[in-house]
Amino acid sequence: MPERKNWIVLKFGGTSVSNRQNWDNIREVVKQHRDSGYKVCLVHSAVSGISNKLQEVIDQAPRGNYTALLDSIKDTHRDLADDLGLDAYELLGDYFLELDQLAKGIALVEEASFRVQAKLMSLGELMATTLGAAFLKKEDIETNWMDARDLLKTVPQKNASEKNIVLSAVCDDSPDKELQLELSDKGNVILTQGFIASDQSDKTVLLGRGGSDVSAAYLASKLKAEILEIWTDVPGMFTANPHAVPSARLLKHLSYEEAQEIATNGAKVLHPRCIMPARKHKIPVHIKCTHKPNLEGTVISSAVSDDTALVKAIAVRGDIILVSMESLGMWQQVGFLADVFEVFKNHGLSIDLVSTSESNVTVSLDPGLNAHFQDIRNEFVEELSAHCKVNVIESTSAVSLLGRHIRTILHQLGSAFEVFQEHQVYLLSQAANDLNFTFVVESEQADRLVRQLHEQVISQSGNQQSFGPTWPELMGDVEEKEELHEAWWKGKRDELVQLSREKGPSYVYSKDALIANTERLKELHSVDRFFYAMKANANIDVLKTFRSQDLGFECVSIGEVEEVFELFPDIDPGEVIFTPNFAPREEYEQAFDHGVNVTLDNIYPLQKWPEVFENRTIFLRIDPGHGHGHHDHVKTGGVHSKFGIPRFEIPEVKSIIDDISITVKGLHAHIGSGIKDPTQWKSTALILHEVAEELGGVDVLDLGGGFGIRENDTQASLNMKQVDELLKQFRDAHPNYELWVEPGRFLTATAGVLLANVTQLKGKGSVKYIGIDTGMNSFIRPALYGARHTIVNLSKLDKESTQVVNIVGPICESGDKLGIDRLFPESEEGDVILIANTGAYGRVMSSSYNLRMPATEILI
Template sequence: MTSRWRVLKFGGSSVSTPEQWQTILQQVTDNIHQGYRVLLVHSACYGLTNALEEKIKTGHSVYKSIEQRLNTLAQDFAVSIDVFTEDLQQLHQLCELSELNNYQQAELLSWGERITHRLIINHINKTQEAHSLNPKDWLTTTVDDHRNPHSRVLSAKCQVQNNPQLQDKLQHQFYVMPGFFAADESGRTVLLGRSGSDTSAAYMAVLLNAERIEIWTDVDGIFSANPHQIPEAKLLLRLSYQEAREIAASGGTVIHPRSILPAEQNNIPIYIKNSLRPEAPGTILKHEFSPKKPRVSAVNTRHQVTLVSMESVNMWHQAGFISDLFAVYKDLGLSVDLISTAQTNVTISLDAADNVLTPYILAKLKDQLAPLCDVTIIANCSAVTLVGYRIRAMADTIASVVATFADQRIYITTQSTNDLNQTFVVDEDQADKLARALHEVLITRLPERDDFGPSWADLVARRSKTKTITQTWWQQNRQQLLDLAQQHSPCYVYHLDTISRQIDKLKSLTAVDRFFYAMKANSQPDVLSRIYQQGIGLETVSPGEIRRCLEIMPKSDVATLLFTPNFAPIEEYQLALQQGITTTIDNPSLLYLHPHVFQNQSVILRLDPGHGSGHHRYVRTAGEQSKFGIPESELPKLATWCQQQNIHICGLHAHTGSGILDHQNWQRIAHFLARGLRYFTDVRIINVGGGLGIKENPGDTGLNFSALNKSLLEFKKQYPSIELWMEPGRFLVAHSGVLLAKVTQTKLKGNQGYIGLETGMNSLIRPALYGAWHNIVNLSRLDAVCNYTANIVGPMCESGDILGIDRPMPDTQAGDVVLIANTGAYGATMASRYNLREPAQELIFRA
């Protein structure tokens, strides 16, 4: 039998349905027909590991929810649930433990891979012969690992080399092995860390002397930026191992840097492929693809970075001072990312992806460093990293971009001695702006490279079998909008039929029993009427919003309203309850201080799941840094109080943020809220909030509604008596609105273009407040060639009055009409009369 091997690794999103396994097994068959033996390494089915982590994070049992998930998988794959009897017994035992040591955590977190392996082996062997490998028989951790015990068990490392004796034990063509876990020298289960299945595949490829590794995922390969933020991001067809490692380490999520090193050391090519589009070229990593000329290949952004600035004159010329500082980080198990030094200052960054940065941990860090230096902790930062080759040679070009951010805070900048990366740490709300500007100048504008593939937007357009993306409502009605602008600009224009289409899409979520529109997104009366007429309830946060609702609906329909205030006067709660409006409480002190207001009333509690989601810290509405929600630790005391005071809790609610594209988010919220049922047994409603992400940019794929509905139906099977509620706001109205404004002036300062509009942050504050991205076009010259880039600015006397940075635009003149898209949400509702300028008026588009 041939000794030529290929190792194929498939991730969780690729192995979770029988339909996807048809594609996987076709790849196996193709490789066997080409004369190769195949080892297939797989992850756990999508969402299993995240669900198991909840046990470790919260201490609560996750047995019931995971048992239900396994039942669903077994039905989908037509495998008897009896096959998993021992696995379920082990899971139950682990879930019953109040605390788990490191090895028990490893057993728990590897459970997903093990049951997935049993599931797919049973599935594959119905049609073809596949043989199982246990990674603990092949991968043993190194004995000279001197890291802390937690890291040695949960982020273990193995030393591997080509082993012909082990290869001789394999006598078949096709083997299947779960990834992510291995064995220590005593045979106990250890984990290979985040994205450990990639690392398993790389280790096994070295042991087998494989000709190549194929990493199959759900994207086309490695891109020059996050395509969801920068749709012009290019597919990188060829990369050196070093560049790929730097991209992975600086925020790329396609492949883990630890999995690249074994392949690099043994010269095994890595092919990154899309399991949803096997014919796509993907990305190839090889030694021979090392660059020869200066270049930037990628711009990456990592959010939720914390800086620690350590200041002391005692460190100047003091031997061992730095060692003393970093011993504190070692003792606390904190991994340091970036380091910047001066004579009397050392500033480091801590990445939330590699560290648990609770207020307790940060306070302990500050206390332990205090005898050595003055400590300042700066939260809510982001790191923007350039990855390439001989980056210093491009310093002039980089400096020209960074200079435009001179009025913003750049806390530290670091450059690697190997000249492969340069990183800027900035405020979180400036990071995406900086990344877009750098990508535009260093990648998008430069001549095409033969190692660049199509942009992400182009790939999406091709998949839709057309060269252009489907026209929006405003493209189809361009002339009517130009006519409106001549008479009424600046103005918001709303297209009600677009709202109706979004409502139809929302109603495809059959798992959700009731929807409530978060009207703070857009409270225009015609908009509210259209939403109300289509059977969507209205969610309010103030007495003014309640009054607006009652103007467009009969008072007899008051039951279709929700009132969800935050830090409001107690009188507002009294007023809502007196009117019979379902009210949500998100601060227990209200119930403790004013029990007479809530006695004999039914209310909903808003809980804090402990972490938020979304593109910016201002839209993340959970976690200790957010003002919203009741911490889970408060529930036992609160439940006793409510029972004593005869306060009825009819529902539990949580909301993690805005612009979320992870369809599993709402299932996780539902299961989190279900943990509160043990304290509030009369609860009949679980409200999973909103935050459904939209297609922000041309070519975006958006949220997977089918997968979202399936995940919520799984929850409903486990809790059939519970009503599921959802509160989408921006999703319903964002696409319906555009902001039209005439150009007042244009300017060129060096190479920087400016296009000034008659309105700015007084009408649309999202770009200044959140760093939000909106598509901006010159509607008067929509078909003209874009031949330069410009910042789109308003007339406000503020340097932050910027609506778009470095936007490709055609030659533009005063009087042209500029359109800003996706402004139907949080545009007019957040407008102001700053500088005593009137904001844009609101109009309804009538064809």
């Protein structure tokens, strides 16, 4: 037996203790720690769902409705006991009886005092831990069950309401030698309840919902544990809620301060109150996943991470209540804030965020700490109204950027704030410690805002040390087939260097990569037809390659339509879509003459040129009401976008199309480019479906393009499997519609690289420049969108990167920068530089500005 070490405290949450498979994992974790010499203190919650049911008993019993609830609570424990090979009645009979008696008592007196509530709720933990301890003993782990009320005692809280004193108690967390000795004597494995404690008169109190984490932290502090492990059903803390933002990354390590901010601001993984005791006593906290015990999870400690990621996470707290206080008299009035805050204090309300102006003070109340607000609302508002005009605003959410030196990244947020062109921000607050920047918005807008902010601030911030894999990568449900596309040029280095030297600046496209991208696209089995948005790259050889793969073409000008017929005279016109925007009348006439699918994205042509459309079959491009994408300029939905017919015009459109006998064959929407959120195409399908039902007779829903790619190796990719699954759900629900898509970037971006040759070097002190023989005239995306493309020195691919440089072109514009602050090897005149993922919106957007010809194009 190894030398005896210190305590380790393990906490398992409700889902972790609800089935046999997890209990087998718990047994192994306990054994491992015990066998490596730790004294194990295991703390766990009630079985999943039981606390909610007990709460329902408290709510329903005063009206006599509780027997079915009690039966269901007992059934759940009986099932779990069976699963664990235990006898529920033998172990839990007394608790079942107490449960019956308490519920009956509540029914009789028609109310439940806070004390009774605490007693009833505590049964959840007491029953679960009784089963847990019996199971471990049966599995030959000598386990001592202890009543947490003998281990944790409350301390008085200043200004706390009676409800908080009993149902959200605070306990002493100072290291306790006596307890350490007492528990050591009991053996190597102690098992006790989370969530419950006792007050000075030994009465049961609770630590608030989710309080088991807090119990574990208290016990870790009292026992001076070496480690606190929090075992949950998720593999750690993430940069955002991974269910809402699939590209969210695991946070491998965090400081206590960062973890505190993230937990306090809405991440559900960890109870915010559990960090303070751990921090105070410098106990590292490990967050681990019970059903995947081998994953590393998140480590929270005082070790400083040396990465440059300033924003570590974006969190959302829903159900925020705002109290807005308006008073003209407040200006220069001594004590106004003291007076109004006194009212909050008197009602036991805890204030979270504050924002002030000359005539208004708005504060937010965190519902977690102010659960009694609705009970005292009227009284509180009345009292406060003596000082000012009061407005209580509900259904808001607080979205917080969390990390270090938040102030320094505010400039990056520009286009994410585009959401607010249409919606109100109620309150903005930047914490004085610079760890938190929060805005309170309508709850409905919160998810969209988080996704946008995540994309802009976290996904673009590079491969930081503390960022781990995405959820799908961790849980093994991602299909990574992108290596080929990213790496194709690495295997062709000599050929590319030679080409660049011979031909000068060149776009080089890989035919194999174009075909591989097409094959990946076709894995969207829920989609019926695929069109290539030829605006992305209209190179003849690229178009021929896609035609050989049976793709149709999506054209945005009559020039593109004519190019398709010139190259492929035999193409079925049904395989061509014409989707112009503010095009002149003649283009529609010419498109009808070609027999292609014509998409109308404005009511104007119908009103002004009805004769062009009379008796025709057309598509309508709908504005689904919001845009999405990697940059403001590529979002193509919402009132500030010039594309699409707004939904409020549909009735008018319908009346015109009925009048002039137009058949609407399909509806179309394209909301933007570079989208990584897999839910977007299904959302679009649902909106188009609603419009289709309104119009009737529609067969096709064209969901546009916009499929995002992994721009560089620090970014998560779009999970196409998820896109497909979501679209399949749509199809299963609405089998009468054909689904079409029309990507551009997804098909071509990774298949192309831009090669250029180093012309000159320059050093202005510490700022270094590497000049190349083409610039924004060939490739405008970095200047236009701030796009960050991987850039390498192909001639020195094996050399170590030793300097930070800016890669610039020869154009007389200060924006002519292709890459800023890039880690690069020592470079010299004549070296060949490669800019990756330039196959889309590269050469097609080039110009001969400064009379410098753009890079030539080659397909290999």
